[in-house]
């Protein structure tokens with residue numbers, strides 16, 4: 001079966017699978033785009049957004065597999081880029097600064113070389129508590145310096161970025177996993193966020209990598225077993 005370009009997974013929330021059915025994901029919350037895959041995701045992202053009006057673009061965090069097509073989309077759509085205040089500098093410097101936001105190893109160097117997109121100027125620095133189309137910005141640093149998640153309490157929808165993945169990113173096997181340490185700045189701090197976010201008991205969790213999860217118990221069980 002062909003993977004659809006976008007899929008409405010909650011009121012006004014669209015899942016945009018950019019690689020396979022959910023290996024690399026972006027999301028729309030109303031008219032705001034969250035994450036933008038790798039550099040090569042641009043044509044698919046553009047096709048997915050063809051029938052959508054976009055007002056702004058933001059990121060869960062500035063890693064090469066999330067900001068790859070950010071410059072492309074902001075430039076072609078003439079929309080502003082918003083990132084967390086601790087990631088502004090990295091977004092504006094691009095791949096040359098990304099080693100400040102993830103461990104520096106052969107894999108992350110290859111990702112920066114082949115996946116990362118150009119730098120782009122940031123128009124708005126986000127902080128905890130900011131409201132983006134009904135979603136609250138939660139500061140969830142650890143995996144990256146200024147990693148953020150997005151939470152809509154009214155129907156308990158959580159966009160969790162890379163605090164957790166719902167697949168093994170090496171084998172693509174589905175299931176909850178902590179992000180790999182080779183991609184994570186501070187695994188202990190990230191784990192604190194896993195506990196905190198699981199306590200929210202989201203009815204729907206949306207990941208940077210892996211399929212949407214409609215099982216709050218699974219998050220609690222996973223967190224408890226850490």
Ligand SMILES: [Zn+2]
Pocket residue numbers: 061063143144162183
């Ligand atoms: Zn990441």
Ligand SMILES: [Zn+2]
Pocket residue numbers: 063065066162208209
């Ligand atoms: Zn990622």
